[in-house]
Amino acid sequence: MANKHESMHIDPYEKTWIIVSLAMLIVFFGAITVAGLSFGVRVPDPVARVNPNDLAASGTFAEPGLKEVAPKRYEAYIVAQTWSFTPREIEVPAGSIVKFYVTSKDVQHGFKLQNTNVNMQIVPGQVSSLSVKFDEPGEYDFICTEYCGLGHAAMYGKVIVTP
Amino acid sequence: MTANVYQLTAKEKRFIGWHFIVAVAALSIGSLFGPFQAMEHAGWDFYEKFLNPLFHSYYEGLTLHGVLNALIWTTFFITGFITFLVIYGLKRPLRYPKLNQLGFWLMVIGLVIAAVPILLNQASVLYTFYPPMKASPAFYIGVTLVVVGSWIEGYGFYLTYYQWRKENLRTRTPLITFMGLITMVMWQIATLGAAAELLVDLIPWSLGLRAGLDPQLDRTYFWWTGHPLVYFWLLPAYISWYTFLPRQAGGKLFSDSLARFSFWLFLLLSVPVGFHHQYVDPGVPSGWKMVHSLLTYSVFFPSMLTAFTVVASLENAGRARGGKGLLGWLAKLPWNDPSVAAQLLAGILFFFGGIGGLVNASYNINLVVHNTSWVPGHFHLTVSTGVTLTFMGILYWMVPYLTGKELWCKKCAVVQVWLWFIGMTIFSNAMHVVGLLGAPRRTPLGQAPYIPEEWAGHLLRVGIGGVILLISVYLFVAVMIGSVLTKKKLSTEVEPPVAESLLDPQTTPSWLDRWVPWLVGAAILLIIAYGPQLVYQISTAQFTSPGFRVW
Amino acid sequence: MSKEQLPDNGNETFEHPKGAAVILAIFLLLIIILWGSVYLIMLSRGVTFYG
Numbered sequence: 001m002a003n004k005h006e007s008m009h010i011d012p013y014e015k016t017w018i019i020v021s022l023a024m025l026i027v028f029f030g031a032i033t034v035a036g037l038s039f040g041v042r043v044p045d046p047v048a049r050v051n052p053n054d055l056a057a058s059g060t061f062a063e064p065g066l067k068e069v070a071p072k073r074y075e076a077y078i079v080a081q082t083w084s085f086t087p088r089e090i091e092v093p094a095g096s097i098v099k100f101y102v103t104s105k106d107v108q109h110g111f112k113l114q115n116t117n118v119n120m121q122i123v124p125g126q127v128s129s130l131s132v133k134f135d136e137p138g139e140y141d142f143i144c145t146e147y148c149g150l151g152h153a154a155m156y157g158k159v160i161v162t163p
Numbered sequence: 164m165t166a167n168v169y170q171l172t173a174k175e176k177r178f179i180g181w182h183f184i185v186a187v188a189a190l191s192i193g194s195l196f197g198p199f200q201a202m203e204h205a206g207w208d209f210y211e212k213f214l215n216p217l218f219h220s221y222y223e224g225l226t227l228h229g230v231l232n233a234l235i236w237t238t239f240f241i242t243g244f245i246t247f248l249v250i251y252g253l254k255r256p257l258r259y260p261k262l263n264q265l266g267f268w269l270m271v272i273g274l275v276i277a278a279v280p281i282l283l284n285q286a287s288v289l290y291t292f293y294p295p296m297k298a299s300p301a302f303y304i305g306v307t308l309v310v311v312g313s314w315i316e317g318y319g320f321y322l323t324y325y326q327w328r329k330e331n332l333r334t335r336t337p338l339i340t341f342m343g344l345i346t347m348v349m350w351q352i353a354t355l356g357a358a359a360e361l362l363v364d365l366i367p368w369s370l371g372l373r374a375g376l377d378p379q380l381d382r383t384y385f386w387w388t389g390h391p392l393v394y395f396w397l398l399p400a401y402i403s404w405y406t407f408l409p410r411q412a413g414g415k416l417f418s419d420s421l422a423r424f425s426f427w428l429f430l431l432l433s434v435p436v437g438f439h440h441q442y443v444d445p446g447v448p449s450g451w452k453m454v455h456s457l458l459t460y461s462v463f464f465p466s467m468l469t470a471f472t473v474v475a476s477l478e479n480a481g482r483a484r485g486g487k488g489l490l491g492w493l494a495k496l497p498w499n500d501p502s503v504a505a506q507l508l509a510g511i512l513f514f515f516g517g518i519g520g521l522v523n524a525s526y527n528i529n530l531v532v533h534n535t536s537w538v539p540g541h542f543h544l545t546v547s548t549g550v551t552l553t554f555m556g557i558l559y560w561m562v563p564y565l566t567g568k569e570l571w572c573k574k575c576a577v578v579q580v581w582l583w584f585i586g587m588t589i590f591s592n593a594m595h596v597v598g599l600l601g602a603p604r605r606t607p608l609g610q611a612p613y614i615p616e617e618w619a620g621h622l623l624r625v626g627i628g629g630v631i632l633l634i635s636v637y638l639f640v641a642v643m644i645g646s647v648l649t650k651k652k653l654s655t656e657v658e659p660p661v662a663e664s665l666l667d668p669q670t671t672p673s674w675l676d677r678w679v680p681w682l683v684g685a686a687i688l689l690i691i692a693y694g695p696q697l698v699y700q701i702s703t704a705q706f707t708s709p710g711f712r713v714w
Numbered sequence: 715m716s717k718e719q720l721p722d723n724g725n726e727t728f729e730h731p732k733g734a735a736v737i738l739a740i741f742l743l744l745i746i747i748l749w750g751s752v753y754l755i756m757l758s759r760g761v762t763f764y765g
Contacts, residue, residue: 013734016735022464028460029456031753032525033453041527041761041762043449043762044449046447049703049705107711114601116762117756117761119531121533132762133764143603145534145604146293146534147289149296150220471734490736492733493733519748525753527756530759
């Protein structure tokens with residue numbers, strides 16, 4: 001089995017490269033962990049299941065729209081379908097925290113709220129949820145980012161943040 | 164060690180050549196549509212004006228582009244290339260050539276069966292074919308046959324290797340064969356996900372035998388395959404960079420054992436990383452996303468090893484050619500050889516593709532880029548340049564090797580690879596930037612009502628890059644056709660440029676040439692990374708989604 | 715066999731890849747800059763989870 005002397009020859013430069021690149025990866029991974037756990041930049045977690053063929057029976061999505069749960073705290077229930085969002089527009093005052101709940105009636109869609117970190121895959125049968133705090137007044141488009149058929153490019157809505 | 168050079172028979176060369184002919188044919192059609200997409204972004208819509216009604220929509224074009232380029236060009240090229248690596252590396256014919264022919268023809272039949280519904284606009288579901296969009300059953304069946312055909316070719320490779328191993332107990336597996344086999348084994352583990360999705364869900368569902376599907380579960384199946392698919396494309400390019408490029412450049416492979424070690428890591432770590440495509444999925448817990456993020460970071464490591472070994476091998480070559488100083492050797496590399504230039508330029512852009520990939524893999528940073536044009540910007544640096552431009556470079560020596568004739572218009576080939584490099588730099592940079600600004604992928608942006616003015620300049624660059632790439636790809640096709648048709652025979656046969664290692668491969672530790680422990684390791688890692696979530700997602704699945712035709 | 719002092723046996727007598735080290739150092743710097751800038755974009759776009 002042992003042919004001549006077997007060894008895994010590693011050049012010292014290469015050894016340094018291995019250590020440096022591992023160190024870099026560890027630092028990066030630490031940075032994203034801190035951003036997730038301490039700062040609160042998180043990815044979606046499962047929140048609920050629904051029947052995409054009968055959203056009216058699914059309580060919260062029977063009447064999509066904005067619900068105020070506390071002063072300046074809102075929940076937005078949005079239904080995606082080919083090729084529009086319902087509701088198409090919501091309005092909140094600056095300083096509000098909005099928790100989005102989005103689901104689909106038909107195929108997969110995307111929900112990306114521009115200039116924020118809210119970016120979710122919308123999968124029928126599932127509810128996607130992330131939150132955002134609107135500090136600046138203005139208009140924020142939410143656009144469909146997953147191919148959902150011929151009208152996909154026109155599928156969007158907006159959040160109007162009033163002063 | 165003398166007289167041990169096995170020359171491929173004319174029949175074997177023809178068999179390999181047919182793989183490349185199908186591959187290049189697919190590329191030449193698929194690549195037509197990429198620039199149409201890019202030009203649409205710049206405001207020049209050919210679909211409405213010229214392509215209708217032959218091609219029905221942007222999405223039919225996009226489906227053709229994705230399926231033909233990402234799935235067909237790659238799979239046919241790679242199986243053909245591995246056939247060469249097995250025969251030439253082991254210096255013996257295939258054990259059961261009929262088996263490999265069967266695999267090849269199944270792939271061809273699958274391609275035809277899948278192509279018909281796409282061309283009839285019955286399958287404009289893009290190359291990810293996410294349910295509950297429902298294509299014609301023929302599309303799913305065709306794709307399945309392509310995969311099954313590639314498996315059968317794989318079995319042919321394994322049986323050939325097994326025979327060789329029985330007769331060569333103490334010899335290290337020749338590096339090129341070893342790497343080719345790992346690529347195929349990884350592919351067969353990786354495609355189990357797509358096999359489950361297609362056989363259990365999509366085919367019965369599209370035939371009306373199942374009423375509904377759970378689209379979340381199918382996403383999980385798909386991405387089991389979807390990410391390692393990237394490594395299936397990439398590993399053959401790495402094989403060329405490790406084992407051919409150093410010799411083509413006039414040097415040696417820097418480290419045989421590290422090359423093998425990195426390939427084992429790819430086998431272990433390529434598959435259990437699929438959730439990094441599902442970071443923003445609603446049905447996967449964030450903890451499991453984090454686990455796959457960590458594993459994706461781990462699979463970045465062998466690529467870092469590869470970077471070092473490849474660049475050091477090139478330095479070895481440049482210095483052997485008289486390069487002096489810290490970086491003087493770079494200029495001494497044979498840039499006038501289109502095969503070398505293609506691979507060097509592919510490697511440079513792939514550097515940047517790797518950086519973007521690390522961004523995508525970084526858990527919450529994915530929120531910034533998910534489903535934006537950043538993503539196609541990224542994979543046009545990886546699969547469409549790192550891989551595709553390298554494959555083109557391989558064909559620039561392989562076709563003369565197979566035909567015994569000169570490469571037609573070598574200068575055209577050099578121009579072609581530079582055009583690719585320039586076009587892709589412009590295209591991809593613009594796609595990344597406009598993606599960071601929020602532009603969605605897979606969207607005819609010319610029709611979108613929400614485009615801010617600041618995107619316009621970048622979208623124009625997308626179009627310009629696309630036009631340059633269109634010229635480049637047809638120059639490539641012209642060189643290929645010219646080289647097949649030319650009458651100029653080579654005076655001496657091409658010798659495949661397999662690089663020697665700086666160290667004798669027999670000194671490579673034997674644990675790097677044993678299959679069982681690594682395969683067991685791969686299985687354990689898969690069970691840990693996917694087992695609990697698969698059990699959970701299958702046991703809680705709600706098969707409520709009927710099919711939709713939305714195009 | 716070849717003109718450089720290439721070892722047959724694993725002794726470290728051949729030249730270290732200095733140029734490769736330089737190129738990879740540049741590469742590492744680029745990774746840190748580019749990855750870091752997207753990380754900062756993420757931080758600037760705010761929080762997605764409020765307890």
